[in-house]
Amino acid sequence: MLQVSYIRQNKEQVISGLQKKNFKDLTVIDQIIEADDLRKDWQRKLDDYLAESNKLAKEIGQLFKEGKTQEANDKKARTAELKELSREANDQVNATQEQLNLLLFKVPNLPHSSVPTGHSAEDNEVVKEWGQMPQLPADAVPHWELTEKYDIIDFKLGNKITGAGFPVYKGQGARLQRALINFFLDQAVAQGFNEIQPPLMVNEDSGFGTGQLPDKEGQMYYVNEDKLYLIPTAEVPITNIFRDVIVNAKDFPIKNTAYSQCFRREAGSYGKDVRGLNRLHQFDKVEIVVIESPEKSYEQLETMSLYVQSLLQKLELPYRVLRLCGGDMSFTSALTYDMEVYSAAQQRWLEVSSVSNFESFQANRLKLRYKDENGKTQLAHTLNGSALALPRIVASLLENNQTDKGIRIPKALVPYTGFEYIQ
């Protein structure tokens, strides 16, 4: 969430930024400023009442000590009055604060200046393409047929046990999953990321801290009995490690990585986009999360983007990098690169990673701060990215590498799978 002080001081920039993000309800900005004025008024009143009250309390105490009971009791009349006034003011402070928060939650992060204008995925800017488009044999088939042919991922069995979107990985399919997870984690650790194993369920505060709540509540599975949410990404627990934390500027960049299974309800998505591995309710992902100083966060974003690309290169997957346009970016992001691999049999690009700089938008909610050289506490910048999400990587590995000898495993992965072909 944006800081009110920033909105107040940079109103014009905020408005033009929101326009770029196709945010329609621009009147909310003035509403925020009004609500903040109102809140301040009440806060000031409350503080004054309390100040007077505190002063009187001390005086009364003193008078009692000196035995001047009558005088003391006289002053009590005013404190009773003040109590009533401050109770009222306090209610108003709470109400106005809540009102202000509701308004602030509506406002998305502002886009970085390099973000292209645009409304949809078509307006995203392709900043890079890498690799050769695979030449597939005439009888090439999409991955959902290959998984069945080699009996490595069983969607029907998942349906039976759980439901759609919960596939069962078997034999070489299961080993391929394990190989990818280990490969990604080893790469991240070699890159200086600290490996974490987070909880797969989080509480409400955490969901709120990273912005899944209150808006995207319906996207997460919820365990009513214990009021816990299944994580949609390891970003949630990992970033929340730093909720209410003041870090040391010397420790920047703070780099963490985690493998986790991710759970997403994906309510309302159906059709060919969700066929096979394209969209699942439960999937595996290795996530990288970085906390960085505002000065270096964009440099860090490029580093992270290159790192993610290096993974795709090692897996020999043709990919492209998109700079998302204002209309296609997430609510919380200031700049996002999407990495898409080409899935040859489906003949389409599949998003396998999304690397974003949130600047201080998340940090403001999290209250994640650092002390700068002057000893002043400031909001840190947070960034994260998938490195990588497995299902679509598997989909394109299967499709792109299908041969008459079976499915070829990229060289870098063979030490992890222990086999060169899925047969």
Place this chain on the structure above:
RNA sequence: GGAGAGGUGCUCGAGUGGUUGAAGAGGCACGCCUGGAAAGUGUGUAUAUGUCAAAAGCGUAUCGAGGGUUCGAAUCCCUCUCUCUCCGCCA
């Protein structure tokens, strides 16, 4: 799930109604001392918010969270929450 104990600052740890934002110790930072270091010694060491151009200063809030009693609460009462111990259950 049953019974009990407890949550105080970066950490440990005092504190059962009144100048306690909080003793003391440790840690950390800076200074002195030293050839350098250790030891010693001195000073400092929360966050948020308001006022302010800004800083200083000052006001307000914060001793798990929320509410209550009281002129006044870290201290008393209620609710919630978390942790620990014992029993039960269990990978």
